[in-house]
Amino acid sequence: MEAAAGWLLHHGLVPGDRVAFWVGSSADLLCAVIGAARVGIIPVLLNANLLPAERDELLADCIPSHVVLDVPGLEELFEGPRVELSPWMLTRPMHYTSGTTGRAKGVTSGLWDHEIARAVHEDEVGAWKITADDVHLVCSPLYHTVGVRLSAATLLSGGSLAILSRFDAATVLEALRTIRPTTAFLVPTHLHRLLALPELNADEIFDSLRLLTHAGAPCPPVLKRQAMARVAPGVLWEFYGATEGQFTTCSSDEWLERPGTVGRARPGRRLFIEPLADADGESEPDGIGIIWCSAPPFARFAYFGNEEATAQAWNGDAFSVGDIGSLDEDGYLYLTGRRSDLIITGGVNVYPAEIEAALVELDGITEACVFGLEDPEWGQRVCAAVVGRPGLTPEEVIDVSRHVLAPFKRPKSVFITADLPLGPTGKVQRRKMAEHLGLESR
Numbered sequence: 132m133e134a135a136a137g138w139l140l141h142h143g144l145v146p147g148d149r150v151a152f153w154v155g156s157s158a159d160l161l162c163a164v165i166g167a168a169r170v171g172i173i174p175v176l177l178n179a180n181l182l183p184a185e186r187d188e189l190l191a192d193c194i195p196s197h198v199v200l201d202v203p204g205l206e207e208l209f210e211g212p213r214v215e216l217s218p219w220m221l222t223r224p225m226h227y228t229s230g231t232t233g234r235a236k237g238v239t240s241g242l243w244d245h246e247i248a249r250a251v252h253e254d255e256v257g258a259w260k261i262t263a264d265d266v267h268l269v270c271s272p273l274y275h276t277v278g279v280r281l282s283a284a285t286l287l288s289g290g291s292l293a294i295l296s297r298f299d300a301a302t303v304l305e306a307l308r309t310i311r312p313t314t315a316f317l318v319p320t321h322l323h324r325l326l327a328l329p330e331l332n333a334d335e336i337f338d339s340l341r342l343l344t345h346a347g348a349p350c351p352p353v354l355k356r357q358a359m360a361r362v363a364p365g366v367l368w369e370f371y372g373a374t375e376g377q378f379t380t381c382s383s384d385e386w387l388e389r390p391g392t393v394g395r396a397r398p399g400r401r402l403f404i405e406p407l408a409d410a411d412g413e414s415e416p417d418g419i420g421i422i423w424c425s426a427p428p429f430a431r432f433a434y435f436g437n438e439e440a441t442a443q444a445w446n447g448d449a450f451s452v453g454d455i456g457s458l459d460e461d462g463y464l465y466l467t468g469r470r471s472d473l474i475i476t477g478g479v480n481v482y483p484a485e486i487e488a489a490l491v492e493l494d495g496i497t498e499a500c501v502f503g504l505e506d507p508e509w510g511q512r513v514c515a516a517v518v519g520r521p522g523l524t525p526e527e528v529i530d531v532s533r534h535v536l537a538p539f540k541r542p543k544s545v546f547i548t549a550d551l552p553l554g555p556t557g558k559v560q561r562r563k564m565a566e567h568l569g570l571e572s573r
Contacts, residue, residue, distance in 0.1 A: 132166030138211025139172050144196050146171030147242055149225065151195035153177045153186050154205055156273045158294050163199070163208050164273065165283050168220035171242050175225040176274040189227060193237050193435060219248040220283060225435065226276045228374045237435035238276075238374045250429045255284040258380060258397060259314070259342055263289030268312035270298050270321060276374050277316055277346065285314070298557075300324040304331060311339035318347040318557035319354060323497075326357050337362050346370045348558045349466070349484055351491040352390060359383055369393055371464065373452045375432050375444065378402065378424050379464050391488070392463040401425040403449070404458055407480070418457040419467055419482075425449040455482060472561060474503035474511050479539045481513055483561065486542070489535045495520040496528065500551050501542065502564045515542035516551060516564055523547055546570075 139150055150167055152174060154160055164174040175193045177186055190198060199205050223240035243251065255261070259281070267285040269292055271278040282292055293310045295302060303325055306312065317325065322345060325331070337343070343358070343366050350369065359367050369381040371393040379402070381394025396402045404420040425448050432450070434440040444450050455467040468484035475481070483501035490499040498518040506512035517528055525545035532541045552560045552567040 132162045132169065133213035133216060134166075134211045135163040135208040136166040136170045136172070136211070136216060137214040138208045139167055139197065140170060140214060141211055142197065144172050146221070147173065148196040149173045149175050149193055150197045150199065151175040151177060151190055151193060152199045152205070152274075153179060153181070154199060154202060155179045156269070156278070156294060156296050157202075157205075158292070159202075159205050159209070160273055161269075161279070161282055161286075161292070161294065163205060164224055164279060165220060165286065166216065168222050168224060168283075169216035169218075170214065171217075171221040173222045173225055173239065173242075175237070176279070177227070178274045179272070189235065189237075193225065217245065217248065219245070219252045219287060221245075221248050223251070223432075224276075224279050226274065226374050236437055236440055238432050239435045240432055243429070247429045250427070252284065252287060254397075254399065254427075254429065255280060256288055258377075259284070259344070261285055261288045261290065261314070265290035265314050265341075266310065266312045267292050268303070268306055268310070268315040269294040270303060271316055271318070272297070275347075277372075281314070281316055281344075300328055301330070304328055307337050307339065313339060314342040314344075315340060316344045316346075319345055319350040320348065320553060320557035322350070322358050323354055326354070326361065335361065340366050342366060342368065344368045344370060346372060349488060351488075351497075353492070355386065370397075371466065373454070375452050376424065376426055376430050376450060378422070385463070389459070389463050392459075392465055394464065395462045396424070396464075399427045400430075401449075402458060402462065402464055404456070405451075407455065419455060420457070421451055422454045422456045422464065422466075423449045423451045472502075474501075474513055476503070476506075476509045476511050476513055477539065481540055486513070486515065486536060486540050489540075490515060490517060490528070490532065490542075493528070493531050493535065495523050498551055498559075500559050500561060500564050502561050504544070504565060504570065506543075509543070512543045513540065514544040514546065516546045516548050516568060518548060518550060 167174045177189055222242050225237050225239045227235040227237050261284050265285050269282050273279055298321055340362050343362055367383045371379045377397055379394035403423050406420040454469050457465050468482040472483050486501045487499045490496050496517050496519045500516045502514055503511035504514050528545045546568050552563040554560050
């Protein structure tokens with residue numbers, strides 16, 4: 132870390148400058164990123180799977196003072212003179228949003244003073260009770276914010292890491308058996324692939340884990356219960372967050388008491404809902420609306436070079452990323468989806484995540500993605516792509532959905548597919564569903 136930070140400073144970069152990385156996950160990448168951040172140079176982590184033209188568009192946006200495009204360029208950083216580092220990162224690495232609402236936006240915190248930097252570190256460490264005894268298994272790519280966040284919190288607390296260059300279920304299983312990490316993060320797709328391995332013993336428990344977290348996409352209840360059965364009681368936790376910031380945490384016990392919740396606000400935060408109206412101006416039922424999170428000062432962010440988007444994201448000390456949900460009387464949050472995913476069919480608002488959660492509970496369906504297509508009668512037609520057992524037909528899905536979904540929520544078109552289009556972090560790419568199926572995009 133000291134050498135990488137020294138190389139950047141020696142070559143003229145100063146606190147507040149940006150260094151962009153377009154390389155795959157590795158220990159060297161993480162050390163360079165944390166080292167830069169500990170002297171106030173802002174690392175910009177670009178998705179290593181981007182095509183050169185896509186990469187160049189983001190590089191033009193973030194205006195870096197230095198760019199690392201390959202492994203030799205990364206290794207060169209460690210030839211620099213060693214310099215003294217802050218105990219904590221003085222800036223948040225800049226990540227780009229997934230672009231689900233259009234053009235990707237760079238999320239940045241700017242520079243922190245030492246007091247704020249310490250508060251940011253302690254917030255993450257306190258949320259997960261990270262100590263020097265922890266060994267964190269890094270399965271998420273480092274260009275995904277959670278990869279750096281949990282890794283840095285562990286490393287700067289004196290703990291150690293086991294870093295995968297890419298997710299592979301068999302490799303994760305081997306790591307759980309041999310390295311025996313104490314903490315790990317997996318998105319639901321990765322959990323599914325891990326637990327579906329034929330070499331996984333029927334009664335095998337991942338007993339080294341004290342904490343297994345998941346987030347990034349809705350987790351089907353059957354998968355969540357399967358994961359709970361593979362760890363000790365209280366080990367599996369869920370959290371809800373975004374590139375922009377963190378909202379909630381949820382223990383296994385809380386989820387069992389309130390199936391479907393993603394938990395309550397993290398310490399120092401408060402959630403509230405901005406009501407939504409349907410096409411007739413009537414408020415949505417069940418208190419559904421846009422989720423806002425009142426956050427501490429150290430959680431403040433901006434969209435780089437985009438003052439208008441930043442202003443829209445903030446209301447006083449609260450921010451929103453446009454997600455939709457509701458709160459129960461005890462402050463537990465239930466997600467309905469993203470506002471950008473909203474389907475308006477026959478003048479009624481329909482939220483894909485709600486329909487997907489119902490479909491994957493049906494016999495024979497393992498995965499589902501709900502999306503809208505233009506329709507001359509309905510405006511948008513509710514469609515579902517499902518992965519399921521051999522022989523499953525669209526007619527069966529439509530028929531069984533009658534028992535769990537109101538008429539306006541039921542898919543009018545169902546497509547059986549072998550898989551769903553996934554992004555590098557395991558999220559279903561809803562915007563690419565129509566293209567994936569060979570349909571006209573909405």
